[in-house]
Amino acid sequence: MTGTVTTAAYCDRCGGSLAEGDHGACAAARRLEPPRYCGACRRRMKVQVVPAGWTATCVEHGTLRS
Amino acid sequence: MPEILEHARAQVLERGVGLDEAGVLAVLRLPDEHLPAALQLAHEVRMRWCGPEVEVEGIVSLKTGGCPEDCHFCSQSGLFTSPVRAVWLDIPALVEAARQTAATGATEFCVVAAVRGPDPRLMTQLREGVRAIRAEVDIQIAASLGMLTREQVDELVEIGVHRYNHNLETARSHFPKVVTTHSWEERWETLRMVRDSGMEVCCGGILGLGETIEQRAEFAAQLGELAPHEVPLNFLNPRPGTPLGDQPVVDAKDALRAIAAFRLALPRTILRYAGGREITLGDLGTRDGLLGGVNAVIVGNYLTTLGRPAGTDLALLSELSMPVKALSTAL
Ligand code: SF4
Ligand SMILES: [Zn+2]
Ligand SMILES: [Zn+2]
Numbered sequence: 001m002t003g004t005v006t007t008a009a010y011c012d013r014c015g016g017s018l019a020e021g022d023h024g025a026c027a028a029a030r031r032l033e034p035p036r037y038c039g040a041c042r043r044r045m046k047v048q049v050v051p052a053g054w055t056a057t058c059v060e061h062g063t064l065r066s
Numbered sequence: 067m068p069e070i071l072e073h074a075r076a077q078v079l080e081r082g083v084g085l086d087e088a089g090v091l092a093v094l095r096l097p098d099e100h101l102p103a104a105l106q107l108a109h110e111v112r113m114r115w116c117g118p119e120v121e122v123e124g125i126v127s128l129k130t131g132g133c134p135e136d137c138h139f140c141s142q143s144g145l146f147t148s149p150v151r152a153v154w155l156d157i158p159a160l161v162e163a164a165r166q167t168a169a170t171g172a173t174e175f176c177v178v179a180a181v182r183g184p185d186p187r188l189m190t191q192l193r194e195g196v197r198a199i200r201a202e203v204d205i206q207i208a209a210s211l212g213m214l215t216r217e218q219v220d221e222l223v224e225i226g227v228h229r230y231n232h233n234l235e236t237a238r239s240h241f242p243k244v245v246t247t248h249s250w251e252e253r254w255e256t257l258r259m260v261r262d263s264g265m266e267v268c269c270g271g272i273l274g275l276g277e278t279i280e281q282r283a284e285f286a287a288q289l290g291e292l293a294p295h296e297v298p299l300n301f302l303n304p305r306p307g308t309p310l311g312d313q314p315v316v317d318a319k320d321a322l323r324a325i326a327a328f329r330l331a332l333p334r335t336i337l338r339y340a341g342g343r344e345i346t347l348g349d350l351g352t353r354d355g356l357l358g359g360v361n362a363v364i365v366g367n368y369l370t371t372l373g374r375p376a377g378t379d380l381a382l383l384s385e386l387s388m389p390v391k392a393l394s395t396a397l
Binding site for chain 2: 051
């Protein structure tokens with residue numbers, strides 16, 4: 001179930017549509033944050049941060065890892 | 067040299083007596099041209115009263131999000147529309163996080179939970195987690211679980227937690243503007259019990275919560291009164307969805323002034339860089355702070371946000387000829 005998100009329709013930081021608005025600030029912030037929203041369905045993901053990485057899980061689209 | 071720095075040289079550097087509130091305020095008000103001298107003096111104080119070693123720590127969230135409290139800076143409060151969801155870390159993953167932390171050379175591993183205070187489920191999880199870490203990893207274990215009862219303090223001592231973190235967060239006079247679900251005095255009470263138990267007290271806060279410069283000085287003086295073993299200094303990283311989500315980031319020079327001032331208020335404490343340094347200070351400022359009074363770092367990621375890779379900080383320490391505190395000297 002790792003990395004099944006291939007085409008992102010939503011911003012993984014704010015959950016907004018990538019087709020609308022500017023997500024440049026989100027992308028910049030993401031350098032020091034894990035993703036919070038699933039890019040495929042904009043569900044809030046379960047995110048676990050550990051000292052050397054993170055995992056983010058969408059119930060529908062699986063788990064992303066740093 | 068400004069009078070306050072002459073005074074601090076005589077009192078803090080020579081005698082090891084921290085600055086009082088008025089003294090801290092004078093340092094916080096120094097114009098930019100005197101900032102290098104303040105940082106230099108704070109560095110000398112750190113070298114004289116703490117030495118060149120840097121204490122390295124990793125932190126991990128055992129229980130993330132869904133907290134019933136309303137600390138206005140916190141993305142883990144369940145009362146705001148923050149995107150952070152509640153999640154628990156299992157014990158194998160906790161042990162693995164401790165192992166990765168120890169592999170960086172860190173001597174401290176702090177296990178944190180987003181709660182008002184521990185419930186029986188959390189105490190059980192912590193007890194099992196600490197036992198598992200101690201069986202497999204050579205590292206000292208600290209905890210941060212909110213407000214404690216006397217019985218919980220005793221239990222933490224018994225299971226081998228050597229240091230307890232509980233931040234006062236900000237000046238007493240500003241606290242009610244930042245948190246309404248519990249009081250500064252309740253936090254102080256937990257700290258008093260922790261100190262009495264013999265566990266090391268770790269207590270710091272966050273700068274940039276809308277406090278005035280005077281309140282920053284007040285906070286440093288209140289920490290001076292508590293005299294914690296360690297003070298983690300965070301700079302607000304405004305979190306989406308929280309009441310302080312639109313607060314500006316602390317100006318880098320103000321952050322450095324605060325580092326020098328807190329060191330001059332707390333000559334012997336372990337003054338740790340905690341969250342927010344990346345966005346507030348960047349790489350250059352991180353270096354300035356380590357040469358301006360800071361003698362401890364959190365390496366790797368934070369609880370819900372990411373830090374610089376541990377290797378970047380360790381390389382910087384080596385470049386600055388600051389040895390990482392070893393477990394043998396820590397014990
Ligand atoms: S008690 Fe801790 S986890 Fe809960 S809202 Fe306050 S800072 Fe966040
Ligand atoms: Zn966005
Ligand atoms: Zn999804």
